Amino acid sequence: MDIKNTDLVFKYKQMSDFDLTHIFDCGQCFRFNKNPDGSYTGVAHGRALTVFQNGDGIVLCDTPEKDLKNIWLDFFDLDRDYSYIKSILSADPVMADAIRFGSGIRILNQDLWESIISFIISASNNIPRIKGIIERLSENFGKKIEYMGKTYYSFPTPKELEGVTVEDLSVIRAGYRDKYIVDAVTKFNSGILSADYINSLSTPDAKKALMSIKGVGNKVADCILLFGMNRADSFPVDVWIKRIMEFCYFDGKEQSIKTISEFAAKKFGNFGGYAQQYLFFYARENRIGTE
DNA sequence: CACCAGGCAAGCC
DNA sequence: GGCTTGCATGGT
Numbered sequence A: 001m002d003i004k005n006t007d008l009v010f011k012y013k014q015m016s017d018f019d020l021t022h023i024f025d026c027g028q029c030f031r032f033n034k035n036p037d038g039s040y041t042g043v044a045h046g047r048a049l050t051v052f053q054n055g056d057g058i059v060l061c062d063t064p065e066k067d068l069k070n071i072w073l074d075f076f077d078l079d080r081d082y083s084y085i086k087s088i089l090s091a092d093p094v095m096a097d098a099i100r101f102g103s104g105i106r107i108l109n110q111d112l113w114e115s116i117i118s119f120i121i122s123a124s125n126n127i128p129r130i131k132g133i134i135e136r137l138s139e140n141f142g143k144k145i146e147y148m149g150k151t152y153y154s155f156p157t158p159k160e161l162e163g164v165t166v167e168d169l170s171v172i173r174a175g176y177r178d179k180y181i182v183d184a185v186t187k188f189n190s191g192i193l194s195a196d197y198i199n200s201l202s203t204p205d206a207k208k209a210l211m212s213i214k215g216v217g218n219k220v221a222d223c224i225l226l227f228g229m230n231r232a233d234s235f236p237v238d239v240w241i242k243r244i245m246e247f248c249y250f251d252g253k254e255q256s257i258k259t260i261s262e263f264a265a266k267k268f269g270n271f272g273g274y275a276q277q278y279l280f281f282y283a284r285e286n287r288i289g290t291e
Numbered sequence B: 001c002a003c004c005a006g007g008c009a010a011g012c013c
Numbered sequence C: 001g002g003c004t005t006g007c008a009t010g011g012t
Helices: A020-024 A065-075 A082-089 A093-101 A112-122 A127-141 A168-172 A175-190 A195-200 A203-211 A218-228 A239-249 A257-285
Strands: A008-011 A040-044 A047-054 A057-060 A144-147 A150-153
Touching: A008 A065, A020 A040, A020 A047, A047 A065, A047 A144, A057 A065, A082 A093, A082 A257, A093 A257, A112 A127, A112 A175, A112 A195, A112 A218, A127 A150, A127 A168, A168 A175, A195 A203, A203 A218, A218 A257, A239 A257
Parallel strands: none
Antiparallel strands: A008 A057, A040 A047, A047 A057, A144 A150
């Protein structure tokens, strides 16, 4: 991982709050993959990127300065003080453990439209397969991106997917979720919904608007709010979160999703989204509840 | 080879 | 409101 003169080194002074493994293995982002040398490569906001860490810096390979300012600074959430968030959440001993384990997690600021489709695809699915479906969707309908001698594909916009049918989508092998993708495409292209409109709404109203899309239920909507809209007060409860919450806070006894959501809202408040990511990473990496 | 995956919609009560 | 069932596909 030598630094070339086309690479951009961003000196980030809180590297204890930044770890690419934690960031990309905590299930929030499906388009970045680890390379044999430990760097990660992926596509976001229409740009391809290979990134690695180096001492007190983050190295963005073959990247112009303007893309750091316009895209990557915000994507990696580099203006947020995670030390402060971690110190507040660590008052709870369970969270203190989870935070020690995933100390370098950050919540990426991802594109809203991409988050909607990605988390529709995520329903009752496993992460390797979710990644495959999203990759095939991008290859078949996105734009080519040439980067460091290889070809990548942007995530297709609503316009690029305009008029798509479930038959057209058979190549991505999304299963029964294909019709939900068609519904989202139709709602965006007809003007019933738009990213600007949804972003302008309060969190409860945005959640209602998102849930008007077929295939977007309570949990998928919470993921979209958290990962695509920077609404850190949302706390998505999936099977992993349900298991670890029951294990750590309810003496191992089964609870309804509603009970867990209300408990988390009271306990973590506006930092629920961060708490959720630390807990998700901790639960999955340690396979809590699957033994 | 069963079982299950970052759930949801539709149909029932 | 809450509970049950079917769902496409393929990873483990």
